[in-house]
Amino acid sequence: MSIFSPSQYICFKLSRAMRKVQRYYEVNLAPLEITTVQFYVLSSLWETDGIKFKELAQKLSMDGATLTGILDRLERQEFVLRADDPEDRRSVLVFLAEKAKMYRDEFQCLAETLDNEIKHQFSSEDFAIFSRMLNQIGES
Amino acid sequence: MSIFSPSQYICFKLSRAMRKVQRYYEVNLAPLEITTVQFYVLSSLWETDGIKFKELAQKLSMDGATLTGILDRLERQEFVLRADDPEDRRSVLVFLAEKAKMYRDEFQCLAETLDNEIKHQFSSEDFAIFSRMLNQIGES
DNA sequence: CTCGATTTATTTGTATACAAACATTTTAAT
DNA sequence: ATTAAAATGTTTGTATACAAATAAATCGAG
Numbered sequence: 205m206s207i208f209s210p211s212q213y214i215c216f217k218l219s220r221a222m223r224k225v226q227r228y229y230e231v232n233l234a235p236l237e238i239t240t241v242q243f244y245v246l247s248s249l250w251e252t253d254g255i256k257f258k259e260l261a262q263k264l265s266m267d268g269a270t271l272t273g274i275l276d277r278l279e280r281q282e283f284v285l286r287a288d289d290p291e292d293r294r295s296v297l298v299f300l301a302e303k304a305k306m307y308r309d310e311f312q313c314l315a316e317t318l319d320n321e322i323k324h325q326f327s328s329e330d331f332a333i334f335s336r337m338l339n340q341i342g343e344s
Numbered sequence: 345m346s347i348f349s350p351s352q353y354i355c356f357k358l359s360r361a362m363r364k365v366q367r368y369y370e371v372n373l374a375p376l377e378i379t380t381v382q383f384y385v386l387s388s389l390w391e392t393d394g395i396k397f398k399e400l401a402q403k404l405s406m407d408g409a410t411l412t413g414i415l416d417r418l419e420r421q422e423f424v425l426r427a428d429d430p431e432d433r434r435s436v437l438v439f440l441a442e443k444a445k446m447y448r449d450e451f452q453c454l455a456e457t458l459d460n461e462i463k464h465q466f467s468s469e470d471f472a473i474f475s476r477m478l479n480q481i482g483e484s
Numbered sequence: 485c486t487c488g489a490t491t492t493a494t495t496t497g498t499a500t501a502c503a504a505a506c507a508t509t510t511t512a513a514t
Numbered sequence: 515a516t517t518a519a520a521a522t523g524t525t526t527g528t529a530t531a532c533a534a535a536t537a538a539a540t541c542g543a544g
Contacts, residue, residue, distance in 0.1 A: 208390035210404060213455060214462050215365045216384055217475060220405045220482035222362040223531075225355045230532085241500065244356055250348035257523065264350060265360045270501050272524055277499080294509045294522040308348075315353060322354050326477060333470050334477050335357060340465065342360035363501075370502085381530065397493065410531050412494055417529080434492040434539045 229318055236311060242278055243311060245271075249284065249300045250308055256289060257296040265342065369458055376451060382418055383451060385411075389424065389440045390448055396429060397436040405482065 210216045229240040238246075248263050249255065255263075261271045275298065278284045283304040289295035323331055350356045369380040378386075388403050389395065395403075401411045415438065418424045423444040429435035463471055 208387045208452065210384035210387040211479075213384070213387075213459050214475065214478075215362075215369050215380060215459070217478040217482055218358070218362045218365055221478040222355075222358045223405070224482055224484060225358055227532080229355050239499070240355060240359075244350035244353075247348045247350040247353075258521090261523095265363070266500095267502050268523065269503080269525080273500075292510075292522080296523065312348065319353050319355065322481070325480065330473050330477060333473050335354065337466060337470060337474050338354075338357040338361040339351075341462070342357055342364055344364060367502080379529070398491090401493095406530095407532050408493065409495080409533080413530075432492080432540075436493065 225322060228322075229315075232314060232318055233311075236307065236314070237281070238283075238311070241274060242283070243315060245274055245278060246283060246300070246304050246308075246311065247315075249298065249304070250312075253300050254287075254297050257286075257298055260298055365462060368462075369455075372454060372458055373451075376447065376454070377421070378423070378451070381414060382423070383455060385414055385418060386423060386440070386444050386448075386451065387455075389438065389444070390452075393440050394437050397426075397438055400438055 211220075226240050229243075233240060233243060244264055245260070248260055252259075252263075257268070257271065257275075260266075261268050264271070266274075275284060275286065279286060281303075282301050285299045285301050287297045287299060289297050326334070351360075366380050369383075373380060373383060384404055385400070388400055392399075392403075397408070397411065397415075401408050404411065406414075415424060415426065419426060421443075422441050425439045425441050427437045427439060429437050466474070
């Protein structure tokens with residue numbers, strides 16, 4: 205092997221593509237004063253409000269220690285609330301605050317637009333393969 | 345739109361897949377006392393030693409501020425050296441240190457193995473499409 | 485030549501990401 | 515019932531990632 209370019213590695217390609225797409229999201233979500241990852245957390249809560257911390261982390265495939273910090277910031281901005289779980293005192297329930305419910309459509313609409321701009325760069329067949337492979341890797 | 349799962353977004357799928365693959369790399373590179381991103385920097389230098397800081401950042405599609413920190417750590421571990429550019433006193437040249445040259449084959453071989461384990465989960469046709477799409481997004 | 489604009493790398497500050505250690509609570513084996 | 519083991523969420527420490535501000539050097543219009 206005589207070529208050592210990092211771009212030969214699938215991991216490098218993945219991380220470079222991910223950073224490009226995430227930066228594109230980040231720039232466009234910035235006026236709404238929210239990060240891409242924070243948007244994913246709200247998306248999960250729009251689907252299931254009042255979910256357990258542990259389940260939320262699992263839905264997001266996210267490390268618990270990471271989620272703790274993200275919830276701290278979302279709570280500080282009054283997008284979410286934490287509450288004790290009456291059934292298990294170790295557990296924490298996470299709820300949407302009014303502000304998150306209010307901006308839901310606006311956030312959702314923007315994210316949809318950003319997503320479509322990526323999608324439309326490719327044929328729907330290729331995109332389907334791409335999406336399936338990302339899921340297979342990500343859910344493994 | 346009534347479904348708000350974050351997993352509908354391509355950006356989420358990308359970042360989840362990337363984290364899975366990167367963690368897999370990270371765990372396997374850990375015994376060599378190097379991170380995945382640090383490995384990419386060395387890969388670039390194995391291809392072109394003594395490159396300018398600016399060019400290195402471009403090859404890696406990496407923010408300069410990020411690269412500064414990574415080089416600090418690689419320099420502290422004696423994997424690389426920084427030197428003044430005789431042609432432009434603003435510029436910095438980055439060189440491989442002996443340690444990086446010594447471990448080159450070992451690092452390269454392990455990374456090759458990890459990459460193949462991802463690759464072999466898919467048909468070569470699908471993988472080619474996947475790879476091409478990651479490049480198209482990442483190089484945009 | 486001169487001085488403002490640009491380029492280059494670093495520093496600072498904030499936000500993920502995750503391992504490891506921790507405190508609290510619950511579970512389960514006896 | 516008791517207690518060791520397991521589960522849950524937070525804290526701490528390190529490493530990316532990047533915007534914004536900074537310092538130093540070079541460029542370029544006049």
